[in-house]
Amino acid sequence: MSFDIDAAFGIHPQALAVRARRAEVLAANIANADTPGYKARDLDFRAALAGASASMHVNATRLATTNPAHLAAASGELPDETLLYRTPSQPSIDGNTVDAQAEYSQFSQNALQYQASLTFLSNRIKNLLTAIRGD
C-alpha cells in the first residue's frame, strides 16, 4: 500500500497558505487606513484556494530541468486575479475606501480560521504519529 503524505494532509496546507496571504492583504488595508486614495483589497477565497490547490498539484509532479532551456514548473505563488478591490460601503472624500472596523473584524475572523486550519493539520500529524509509533 503506497502512502501519500500530501493526501494525508488534505486541503489544509493550501488553506493555511491562502489564509496567511489574506491576513497580509487585510493587514495592508489596516496599515493604509489613513492613506489618501488607497483602495481596500481582499482575496476571492474560493478562487485563491482553487488556484493554490492547482499549483500545489503542479509542484507535486516536479519537472526535471536538466537544460537551462527547459521550462520550470509553476511556482507556489497564488494567481494574481484572485486579488480584488473591495466595494466601498462608505468611501471618504480623500478617495480612501478602507472601513477600518470591517477590516478588523475580517482580520480576526481570518486569524481564527487560520488557527482552525492549524488545529486540523496538527490533528492529522498526531494521527500519523500514532500510526507510526503504534502505541
Added chain:
Amino acid sequence: MALSNIFDIAGSALSAQSLRLNVTASNLANADSASSSTSQTYRARQPVFAALFDQSMKDGSAVGVQVRGIVESQAPLRAQYAPDSPLADKDGYIHMPNVNVVEEMANMISASRSYQSNVEIMNTSKQLLLRTLALGQ
C-alpha cells in the same frame, strides 16, 4: 512567507503613525508660539501618507505606508493686538500660528488608535506564526 510580510506592513504603519503623532505634538506645543512677523511664525504641519507598493510583487500587493512629506498649512495666521508684548510689530500686533488645537487633538486620537490597531495586528500575526512553528508538537 506571507505572515512575516505583515511585520513589514504593520511596521511601516507604526512608523508613519508615530511620525504623525510627532507632528501633532509639535503643532500642539507651538500652538501659542507668537512672533513679530508672518514669515517667522510657526505654521501647522501635516504628514502626507502614501501607499508603499512592494515592487517584487507583480500584482501590486504587500503594501505598507510611507510618509511622502510634511506640508505646512496655508491657512491664514492669526494677528493679535498686543502692544505690550515685546514681540509686537510697529502696529502693535503679534502673529499667532494657524494651529487649530481641536483639530490637532482629534488627529492625535486618530493616530494613536491607528497605532494601537497595528500593534494588535502584529501581536496576532506573532501568535499565528508561533502556533505554526509549534505545529506537530
